[in-house]
Amino acid sequence: MTKSDVLQGTLAFMVLKRLDSLGPLHGYGLARRIEQISGHQLAVNYGTLYPALLKLEQQGYVTSAWGVSDNNRSAKFYRLTRAGRARVQAAAHEWDQAAAILQKFLRLGEDPA
Amino acid sequence: MWAARLLGAFGRQAGERDFARELESHLQLHIDDAIRSGVPAGEARRRAVLALGGIEQTMERWRDQRRVPLVEPLIQDLRYGVRTLRKHAGFTAVATLTLAIGVGANAAIFSIVDAILLQPLPYPEAERLVLLWGHRANAPRSQVSSTDIADVRQSARSFVDVATFSDWTPIVSGASEPERINGIQVGDGFFTVMGVAPLLGRTFTSEEQIEGNDRVIVLGHALWQRKFGADPAIVGKRIKMSGVEHQVVGVMPPDLGSLPLTLLNAPGEFYRPVAEAYDSRERASRHLRALARLKPGVSLPAAQREIDVLSFRLAQQFRLTNAGYRMQLVSLQEDTVGTVRPTLLLLMGAVIAVLLIACVNLVNLLLARSAARQNEIALRAAIGASGGRLVRQLLTEHLLLAGAGGLVGLGMASLMLHALNALAATALPQFATRPAALDGLVLAFTAVLTVLATLVFGTVPALNARRTALAAGIQTAGNRVSAAGPLARSLVVSEVALAVVLLFSAGLLVRSFDRLQSVAPGFTAEHRLVMNVWLPSATYREPQRNLSFYRELVERVEVLPGVTRAGLVSTLPFRSFDQRSIELAGRPARPEHVPTLDTYIVSPGYLPTMGIALAEGRAFNRFDTKESAPVVLINRTAARALFPGESPVGKRLRFYDGRPDSQERWREIVGVVADVRHYSLDRPATLQLYAPQAQLPSTSMVLVVQTSGPPRALSATVRQQIREIDPELAAFQIATMDEVIGDSLATRRLALALVGGFASLALLLGAVGIYGVISHWVARRTREMAIRVALGARPAQVQRLVMRLGLRLTATGALIGAGISLAFSQVLAPHLFEVRAADPVTLGSAVLVLGASAVLATYLPARKATRADPVTSLRAE
Numbered sequence: 008m009t010k011s012d013v014l015q016g017t018l019a020f021m022v023l024k025r026l027d028s029l030g031p032l033h034g035y036g037l038a039r040r041i042e043q044i045s046g047h048q049l050a051v052n053y054g055t056l057y058p059a060l061l062k063l064e065q066q067g068y069v070t071s072a073w074g075v076s077d078n079n080r081s082a083k084f085y086r087l088t089r090a091g092r093a094r095v096q097a098a099a100h101e102w103d104q105a106a107a108i109l110q111k112f113l114r115l116g117e118d119p120a
Numbered sequence: 121m122w123a124a125r126l127l128g129a130f131g132r133q134a135g136e137r138d139f140a141r142e143l144e145s146h147l148q149l150h151i152d153d154a155i156r157s158g159v160p161a162g163e164a165r166r167r168a169v170l171a172l173g174g175i176e177q178t179m180e181r182w183r184d185q186r187r188v189p190l191v192e193p194l195i196q197d198l199r200y201g202v203r204t205l206r207k208h209a210g211f212t213a214v215a216t217l218t219l220a221i222g223v224g225a226n227a228a229i230f231s232i233v234d235a236i237l238l239q240p241l242p243y244p245e246a247e248r249l250v251l252l253w254g255h256r257a258n259a260p261r262s263q264v265s266s267t268d269i270a271d272v273r274q275s276a277r278s279f280v281d282v283a284t285f286s287d288w289t290p291i292v293s294g295a296s297e298p299e300r301i302n303g304i305q306v307g308d309g310f311f312t313v314m315g316v317a318p319l320l321g322r323t324f325t326s327e328e329q330i331e332g333n334d335r336v337i338v339l340g341h342a343l344w345q346r347k348f349g350a351d352p353a354i355v356g357k358r359i360k361m362s363g364v365e366h367q368v369v370g371v372m373p374p375d376l377g378s379l380p381l382t383l384l385n386a387p388g389e390f391y392r393p394v395a396e397a398y399d400s401r402e403r404a405s406r407h408l409r410a411l412a413r414l415k416p417g418v419s420l421p422a423a424q425r426e427i428d429v430l431s432f433r434l435a436q437q438f439r440l441t442n443a444g445y446r447m448q449l450v451s452l453q454e455d456t457v458g459t460v461r462p463t464l465l466l467l468m469g470a471v472i473a474v475l476l477i478a479c480v481n482l483v484n485l486l487l488a489r490s491a492a493r494q495n496e497i498a499l500r501a502a503i504g505a506s507g508g509r510l511v512r513q514l515l516t517e518h519l520l521l522a523g524a525g526g527l528v529g530l531g532m533a534s535l536m537l538h539a540l541n542a543l544a545a546t547a548l549p550q551f552a553t554r555p556a557a558l559d560g561l562v563l564a565f566t567a568v569l570t571v572l573a574t575l576v577f578g579t580v581p582a583l584n585a586r587r588t589a590l591a592a593g594i595q596t597a598g599n600r601v602s603a604a605g606p607l608a609r610s611l612v613v614s615e616v617a618l619a620v621v622l623l624f625s626a627g628l629l630v631r632s633f634d635r636l637q638s639v640a641p642g643f644t645a646e647h648r649l650v651m652n653v654w655l656p657s658a659t660y661r662e663p664q665r666n667l668s669f670y671r672e673l674v675e676r677v678e679v680l681p682g683v684t685r686a687g688l689v690s691t692l693p694f695r696s697f698d699q700r701s702i703e704l705a706g707r708p709a710r711p712e713h714v715p716t717l718d719t720y721i722v723s724p725g726y727l728p729t730m731g732i733a734l735a736e737g738r739a740f741n742r743f744d745t746k747e748s749a750p751v752v753l754i755n756r757t758a759a760r761a762l763f764p765g766e767s768p769v770g771k772r773l774r775f776y777d778g779r780p781d782s783q784e785r786w787r788e789i790v791g792v793v794a795d796v797r798h799y800s801l802d803r804p805a806t807l808q809l810y811a812p813q814a815q816l817p818s819t820s821m822v823l824v825v826q827t828s829g830p831p832r833a834l835s836a837t838v839r840q841q842i843r844e845i846d847p848e849l850a851a852f853q854i855a856t857m858d859e860v861i862g863d864s865l866a867t868r869r870l871a872l873a874l875v876g877g878f879a880s881l882a883l884l885l886g887a888v889g890i891y892g893v894i895s896h897w898v899a900r901r902t903r904e905m906a907i908r909v910a911l912g913a914r915p916a917q918v919q920r921l922v923m924r925l926g927l928r929l930t931a932t933g934a935l936i937g938a939g940i941s942l943a944f945s946q947v948l949a950p951h952l953f954e955v956r957a958a959d960p961v962t963l964g965s966a967v968l969v970l971g972a973s974a975v976l977a978t979y980l981p982a983r984k985a986t987r988a989d990p991v992t993s994l995r996a997e
Contacts, residue, residue, distance in 0.1 A: 033145070033146075033149070034142065034146050035145075035146045035149040035150055036149075038146075052171070052172065052173025052178075053146070053150075053171050053172045053173065054172045054173035054174065054177060054178035054181065055173070055181070057139075057142075057143075057178060057181070057182050058181045058182050058184065058185035061182060061185045061186060062185055065185075076149060078149075078152055080145060080148055080149055080152065081145060082142075082145045082146075082149060083138075083142045083145065
């Protein structure tokens, strides 16, 4: 898995999670939010978000529609579908498991208990 | 979602415009934020574009993502499908084969049946063509005379035209090497009857039907191309046929195919006039056949009525030749196809049975697989795979399966069609040159049906589980449509029944064929080489010349190493025939009951060479010459029929020509010989007569050579002898007598092979079906078995339990199958020889064979059941 693959996978998850938690948002908003959450550690081009969003849309996890933003600009809003919701929950579970397993491996090096 | 992707393809332009708009909106929002934080407007835009990573680059990456998905999931599904199918290779193989059999066999059989039964004849409006056969009480399908036909032509109103025809096989010398070519002699009006106009030149005139003017020929299209290189200037050229120059007056188009092989010895490649004058004294010279075309609007029964009236009138007018004789009309289509139709229908029945069995197995297989996968599918649904995705994956997998089955089926169909074309060609020569192709419609129809069945039985039960599983948690038992449930079990019973019917049919055919093969033909067929040695009448006019040629030939051949003896005969059994009417001395001939005998003109060596025994009196010897008293031999059947209760030796007979002042010489019967089966092994011996060659010279004799070793090895040397006497001659139709008899059985043998093949297939499929159902039944009941064993049941008892189920299914199926077999046994009767249609031995054997396979198929899962460890099975729940 290349760095971009990891990024793609985590990016998609982060988008879904954000939409799940706080409802529909436009591309720019999602980009800013992800930047914030990751503590500015992921310095990515905002542009990489759009292919990811397109893919999510093709997979049926999100739908998009033109709407109006807070400051009265027209923008394309993305929101989660039912399948997307299910996917988020499953993915969250997967990540938890993966993290737990990794944790164990890391701890193995520490004390032999 | 799929629609969106599809629309993506169409609305590519619109999509791009939309995204451009979205990017612009993104930049605008970013700029707003930047301005609010105090960044100047121009700088804000620059920073926004930078943060985006460039507009064009983003567009490009976006386009990339768009291009991929159309193909990616499909490839994913395909890969997944292939992987799944490979993982369960056994299932895949069996299912593919089953599908292939269904699609392939079906398509092949129906293609050929369609070709033969529906469009058998390559002539325009062939359904209006009828044959005129001569008919007497003791000779129902016999030949006609040109005089009778000429009268029909003149008086009858029902026909467009009527024409006679007959074989002719001259030696053609021309541009290339001399060879014997099969042709057809045709009477006046033949081409009108056939309804085809010549491609080049013209057809024969009425004048050319007069002897002397008849040195003209019309070439068939194939011959024109093959031997004369499609020479456009061929009309007017001369060709030497049997030593006589004939002028080509026309060439026929490819539309006109040869008459079927039921009417000719070999497909005719060119035409010449019959050239027989209307001669009332030759009315009884019946060596031709006749074909007519019905006028539009005239039905066959109406034409037959008119012919009957005419026959009656002729019988009154010409009592000596026509009393008791009438003409029978048979549609050409019926005459040709009638011989092959029963076999075809039999094959169709067999293939439908196999198709049904294959379908049953397929359905059971799919049900079983679906049941096994319900857990897997339920799990995947639970963790979030969309319903659409699942359906798509299953469909792809099953489409792959159906595709594989279809491809293999296509291969099978081609192979089968090849064999079937060979079968058809035995009666209809056009199948040799223009074989039936796979009927696209039938293939598509069968393919669609089986694909639908695959998809339905494969995907629907599996997806059903998704709903129930989501609701009730993943279940371990109690599937709705089970592979061991009542549906599956009744299907298995039905396929067992069908298998029994097929086995029974095959068994009957095998016994019938065996009986037929062991019929003694009345002569010895092993180590006999035969070939036609015909002398062109132009160069062999005097009978003495013929005789001396043939005598010299036999002498030369008999001294060759490897030759025991040799003889000559005018008509070889199983190849051709020559029926002649006779009258007996001392018994006034009653024209209604003139006996007809198969006549053989033979050299003295013929009867010993063929191993035909003498029963009474003496055989021919070299003292029977032209000058000595005319003598004949008759066979036992003729002796019994003509001279019941007394010895025919010493009695006299002569050939009957219906003239009151007949010049025919009386011939003395000097001996009685054994019977010979002449026409086919299943037709009893006819009345037969032998006359010495010296007293009835003929120019078309067949040489029979008895060899000590393999007969074909001497073929070249014998032909050499012929050439040494006369280099202009060529022998043809060279074969061994074994082959000649074998050819007569060819159709039966092929049909037997096919039905036998189907029966074996049915047996295998039936056994597999039983095995499948029992296995699943056992698998479902693992828990129950485990409990029984835990409570103390012995393995043997468990095994017996399973066996009982299997045997119950088999017995039910066998009983039903036996019932069906007996009920429809009469359908097979026309194909059988000396075997009763409701033969209990064959039925019993069929049931036994099936029973044995079923026992084996049941035993294997039963054994597995006993080996199941109760502990693990219980824990697995």
